[in-house]
Amino acid sequence: MTSTGVDWDAIKREAADALSGYVRIDSSHPRGRTTETAAFLADRLAADGIQSRLYESPEPGKVNLVARLRAEQPGGKPLLISHHMDVVQAVAADWRFDPYSGEVADGYVYGRGSLDDKGMGIMELMTMLLLKRHNVALTRDVVMLATCDEEIGSPMGARWMVEEHFDDLDPAFVLDEGGEGLSGFFSAGESFQITVNEKRMCRIRLVARAEPGHASMPWRDAATHRLVRAAHTVLEEGAEDRDTPPVAEMIKRLGGEVARREIAAQRASMPLLHDTISLTMLEGGYKINVIPERAEMSFDCRLLPDTDPRAFVSNIEQLVNDPGVGVEVIDWPDAAPVTAPWEGGLFEALDAACRTYRPDAVVTPTICVGGTDSRFFRQRGVPAYGLVPGMFTAEDLKGFHGLNERLSVDNLLLGTQIIHETTLRVAAT
Incomplete structure (x- = not known):
């Protein structure tokens, strides 16, 4: 079978209808139930048998689904082609x-979920249906995995599937979310960014303690003041840029130093170049006219794959350098x-x-600045790759965990075509 034997107009309509139905099932957290989504798939x-x-x-x-074409x-x-069925919450009043x-x-x-990650799920579903409908002679099994709980x-x-049921999967390769096609980001033109590894998450907390007192009599060593000084030092220090091997290859393929400057200038890609620290939660005080005895700030830190987490935390302790402010690790990575190879x-x-459907696009390895299910397979030594194979603008990507999340029907088709073509190349005669 070749992709040219497919009625893509019909597949486009079917995929759009399927995604619409999939999105209508609320699988959002905090409940994150996936019984209905799994039944839908x-x-x-x-x-189709x-x-x-x-x-x-x-x-x-909390249910996971596995389907197999033998x-x-x-x-x-x-x-193994994988996606997650759970989604983050959405407030209806804010949406179109x-x-x-x-x-x-x-x-x-x-x-909610049209981009993250139910759209990918429908691309994979349509690939499975096409392989079955056209009686494709497979050279290896094709397994579709749909998971819960990725968002938490x-x-x-x-994690649970790999720990408890890995033998039921045991893949040679994994295709999951992580990267995407990008349009309008680089002077080199359109590109497909395929993730071969990802940053690791380290969560820390700064906790300041001191004598409480009346707000009319502030002093330098109050817990809140010490905490603000410590946080300012940590956030203003700035991490040193360094290229991991996948990002170095990405920069080379996109044009060298010009690409590096473009990466550094954009909020979405800048974290590829260094460890990041984001202040996400603040807590302290119980009355506006009382200086509290305790205050804390929590930080979400994303570390490059080769960063030593203990050295990273030690550096934060040195930056804080205040006996009244403790550094606590909430979660180690x-x-x-x-890292999955990008040859062969x-x-x-x-x-x-990707080049079959976007001949002029640059295809590069990269790392994911967030976290995906791929890490559990990579930890087992399985090459896992991340790509939602649409072609997205900056406006499109605002929908990830944002308002009015949406996926174009054209991108839904493009993604289906690319995953289908990929599957034919690695699992069919």
């Missing part, structure tokens, strides 16, 4: 359309994952598939 798969298995996690309502004589381990309406308007499917660290999702294998297939 299972029904769509079953309609593809059986799936539901994995009930120890937490009620090769008669597999020549290698499976290709209800976030769980799945409204299709102006060439877009609107709703995957305790009952990919997970074990360092292995699934990366090469993704590269070729």
Whole structure:
């Protein structure tokens, strides 16, 4: 089978309808229930004769789905295509359309999860359906994994599946979210950024303690004052730029120093170049005219894959340098994952598939500045790659965890075409 034998207009309509229905199922946190989303996918798969298995996690309502297309004589381990079914919360009053309406308007499917990550799920679903409908002769199994809990660290999702059911998956390669196609970001033109590793999360807290007192008599060593000085020092220090190997390769492919300056100038890409520290929570005080005895700030830190977490925390302690302000680690990073290669294998297939549909695009490796389910597979030594294969503008990307999240029907089709083409290249004759 080749991609040229597919009625892409019909697939585009079917995919848009499927995504609209998928988005209408509220799988948002804090409940994050995925029973209905898993059933939705299972029904769509079953309609074309593809059986799936539901994995009930120890937490009620947290379900993962695995569907498999089998090769008669597999020549290698499976290709795993993965996405997560859970989504972050949305407040309906702030949206153009209800976030769980799945409204299709102006060439877009609107709703929470359309970008992150239900759109990817429908691209993968349509790929599975196409392989089945066209009786593609597979050289390895193709496995679709749909997980829960990604938005809260995957305790009952990919982490649990890898820890408890890895033998049921045991893939040669993994394709997941993480990177995307970018339009209007670089002078080199359109590019597909494929993540081969990701930054690690370290959460810390600064806690200041001192004698309380009346607000009419402030003093330099009050807990709140000490905390503000410490936080200012930490935030203003600035991390040293350094290129991890994937980012160095990305810069080279995008044009060298010009690309480096473009990366450094954009909020979305700047974190590729160094460790980051974000102040996210502040707590202290109980009455406006009382200087409290305790105040704290919490920080979300994202570390480059090769950063030593203990050295990072030690440096913060040295910057604070105040006996009245303690540095506490809330969460240490997970074990360092292995960087997936960008020569051969699934990366090469993704590269070729992207160029099939966007011949002038630059395809590069990169790292993900956030966290994805891929890390659990990389920690097992499985090459895992992140790409939502649409072509997105800066305006499009505002929808990730933002207002009026939407995915264009054109990008839904493009992503389906690229994942389908990739699958044919690595898992079919």
